[in-house]
Amino acid sequence: MMRLLLAALALAAAFPAQAQFRLPSLDVNRLVDSVKNVGKATKEIDQAEEISIGSDLAATLLGAAPLVNDARMQRYVNNVGRWLAAQTERADLPWQFGVLDAPQLNAFAVPGGTIFITRGLLERMKSEAELAGVLAHEIVHVLKKHHLKAIQKGALTSLGGDAAAMALKDRAGAGRDKLISLGTEMYTRGLDKGDEFEADRLGVVIAARGGYDAYGLPSVLQKLQAMNAQDSGLALMFKTHPAPAERLDALGEKMQPTLDRYASQPQLVERFAAEARAAR
Numbered sequence: 001m002m003r004l005l006l007a008a009l010a011l012a013a014a015f016p017a018q019a020q021f022r023l024p025s026l027d028v029n030r031l032v033d034s035v036k037n038v039g040k041a042t043k044e045i046d047q048a049e050e051i052s053i054g055s056d057l058a059a060t061l062l063g064a065a066p067l068v069n070d071a072r073m074q075r076y077v078n079n080v081g082r083w084l085a086a087q088t089e090r091a092d093l094p095w096q097f098g099v100l101d102a103p104q105l106n107a108f109a110v111p112g113g114t115i116f117i118t119r120g121l122l123e124r125m126k127s128e129a130e131l132a133g134v135l136a137h138e139i140v141h142v143l144k145k146h147h148l149k150a151i152q153k154g155a156l157t158s159l160g161g162d163a164a165a166m167a168l169k170d171r172a173g174a175g176r177d178k179l180i181s182l183g184t185e186m187y188t189r190g191l192d193k194g195d196e197f198e199a200d201r202l203g204v205v206i207a208a209r210g211g212y213d214a215y216g217l218p219s220v221l222q223k224l225q226a227m228n229a230q231d232s233g234l235a236l237m238f239k240t241h242p243a244p245a246e247r248l249d250a251l252g253e254k255m256q257p258t259l260d261r262y263a264s265q266p267q268l269v270e271r272f273a274a275e276a277r278a279a280r
Contacts, residue, residue: 047112050148051094054112056180061116061187065102068119074098076275080128081115081135087209090143097135104233105224106240108187109138111148120233122276124223128268131276132210133217137203144202146195147186154182190240197242197250204255214262221248 045053067074081097093113105121115138117131125131141147155178190196200217208214225244227234241247251259 045145045148045152047093050145051112053148053151053179053183054110054114057110057183058114058116060180060184061100061108061110065100065118068099068101070099073276077117077122077131077135080131081139084132084136084206084210085113085139087206088139088143093142104236106237107134107138109141109147111142111145111151113142115139115142121220125220125272125276126269127213127216127219128272129207129213129216129266130220131216131272132207132212133203133215134220136206136210137199137217139206140199140202141191141195144195144198146191146199147183150186150191151179151183154186155179188236188240193242197247200247200251201255204251204258208258208262208265211265212262213265213267214259216267218248218251218259221251 077099078097082095085091085093085095090113095113095115097115097117099122100116100118102118103120104118105124107115107117107121109115115135117134117138121134122131125134203217204214207216221244224234224237225248229238242250
């Protein structure tokens with residue numbers, strides 16, 4: 001038996017592995033190029049590219065709904081947002097915040113530091129702490145590059161490695177419109193639940209660090225939970241985010257000590273009423 005086994009091994013060694021397993025011929029150079037192209041598209045996007053992509057996305061969102069025409073109120077929201085952003089590790093981004101003239105209840109962040117909240121959502125708020133909670137949630141999406149990573153992943157899937165890398169870098173390239181289209185579609189699908197839960201948790205921390213009552217965001221979530229789920233103004237919010245009850249449960253489970261510790265910080269109800277009244 002041992003002699004037969006040795007003979008079989010010797011016979012196998014006499015033939016190349018490709019012949020033994022009947023493998024088709026492989027273009028090694030092409031495989032290497034494909035790996036390199038995927039590597040280009042999955043590499044870390046630098047800050048200048050991030051800001052450029054975000055600028056293009058922001059322009060698209062503004063094309064769907066303009067900013068509320070009230071300079072005082074826009075300045076107020078910018079001041080709150082920039083104060084919160086200053087508490088983070090990416091304070092150097094060109095942060096800007098705007099209120100979209102739309103009745104729906106929602107808020108959006110685009111890569112690079114531009115954040116929008118709708119007039120409809122602002123109208124439901126009662127304090128600056130609530131505004132801070134929502135803006136801090138969106139700030140986390142930028143800090144953690146949630147949207148940027150989702151866009152990068154979608155580009156790789158839809159465009160392929162080389163084309164995706166070119167679209168991410170070249171603002172005037174043929175693939176850039178496709179990239180922005182993919183990014184815009186993402187805002188109608190939403191991010192992964194894990195990204196939203198992370199933005200809730202860290203957003204509470206940023207709001208508290210900024211000196212606000214940590215219950216600002218939970219208060220807004222409670223308002224959303226109490227509304228009719230069939231309300232057309234909530235359709236996109238509920239489609240792109242976990243249910244408010246689920247988000248509240250997750251916050252209670254992970255962040256209750258933080259919420260309670262900073263619950264006595266200011267809500268700034270009066271200042272909010274004075275500065276944001278134009279949106280009502």
